[in-house]
Amino acid sequence: MSPSARRTGRPRSAEADRAILGATRAALVELGWAKLTLGDVAARAGVAKTTLYRRWASKCELVVDAVAAVFDEHLEAGDHGSLHADVEAAVIRLGALLERPETGTALMAVLAEATHDESLRCRVRSAIVDRQKRLVTIGRERARLRGELPREEDPEASARNADLIFDAVAGTVLHRLMVSAEPVDPRWARDFTDLLLYGMTGADAGGAAAAGPAPDGAQKPAGSV
């Protein structure tokens, strides 16, 4: 599997890779996870079924790669001027990503399988989760430089906090879409961002902080309301 081991012989077709991943996404949209068969994907991609099995050991790994490609296209941690705006943008971006019929569904199904498959869980983590989690670290670092968050002395506690916040953001968005089956619209994104920044007690009080009693520390960006 090392690159040196592939120096010789016919190289794998990169175009076939793109066709297969694209066909996988198309099949996911049309059929959903359960009815998705590798034979169907191969037919859509215009390749032989055996070619699929030579590259991916299972349906799960194929779908992980197919979904990861979509996630990679939309990875951005642009600076929106404030912690509030950064979080809100991340929520909307993640919502738009998971609202796609091929991403959320597939992710849930793969995660379900990953419970019984350690290697699959690692693949999901490195291909999707960790890259998203990096955005949390970047955003928090930026907020610290702005003075919106206190400095973290303990790096271990800092990492724990980043994990917690990532679970909160990604988990809540995912739950909103997959369980509650409600859209991630701008109003919800703002309400959720308020909850994350100011907590239940603060955010609930002033009707989305519009007439809020001015929570200390962070000030609202001009964008909202």
Add this chain to the structure above:
Amino acid sequence: MSPSARRTGRPRSAEADRAILGATRAALVELGWAKLTLGDVAARAGVAKTTLYRRWASKCELVVDAVAAVFDEHLEAGDHGSLHADVEAAVIRLGALLERPETGTALMAVLAEATHDESLRCRVRSAIVDRQKRLVTIGRERARLRGELPREEDPEASARNADLIFDAVAGTVLHRLMVSAEPVDPRWARDFTDLLLYGMTGADAGGAAAAGPAPDGAQKPAGSV
């Protein structure tokens, strides 16, 4: 389907129901979702495969009922004295529920299918989600009576807030367990509760994180901070 239509004839065996649902949970633990077959469940339960198909139209609906039974056994909204303690208890309870090998996995898989099946989504909602969501409403009402939360004038906004908080609690716990694959231990439950109540700005600043150099022990009596 109405009860009056079942007045006559041989009644369905309630014991068979219990055996089937129990066998489904056992099979989920052993085999996981993907390898779970209805034939296997029937064999474990000691019933004929046809009996299964007479009662449940699909594997999904069977699993929903099997998982819902577990959830129902652990529905409790006990008063723990404060909003913080109530939330923390709910987080731990939900975590313990989803940490079971038969619940989290199955729930994820069923939700993935529910994307393409409206009736299945309704079944999940009424059998599991709505009952859990009621606990949020109860807890918030109690907190309001304690004076920990302001009164909600607008009932529509109140319902929106309850939905948001439920998505946040359930989604974050689910994400922690299924995606991050980390346990819902007491320390994490406390950190998350702090985040929910006081927000990123508040919880990060004051919590135990900054206080102790390395509070590895993690045995922290309830109600501190």
Add this chain to the structure above:
DNA sequence: CCCTTACGCTACGAGTCGTAGCGTAACTCA
């Protein structure tokens, strides 16, 4: 030119699905 690897194609056994058919068991009502 030989070696190596990838590809397309076909065919196959194994396994699951969901249903049909039949005889029997359990319960209700007249």
Add this chain to the structure above:
DNA sequence: TGAGTTACGCTACGACTCGTAGCGTAAGGG
């Protein structure tokens, strides 16, 4: 008590998907 109704167990079945093996061919490297 007997007739009607529904549930159950069992067997068998066609249809489908899976994952692999075998073969000949295409595409690069030493």
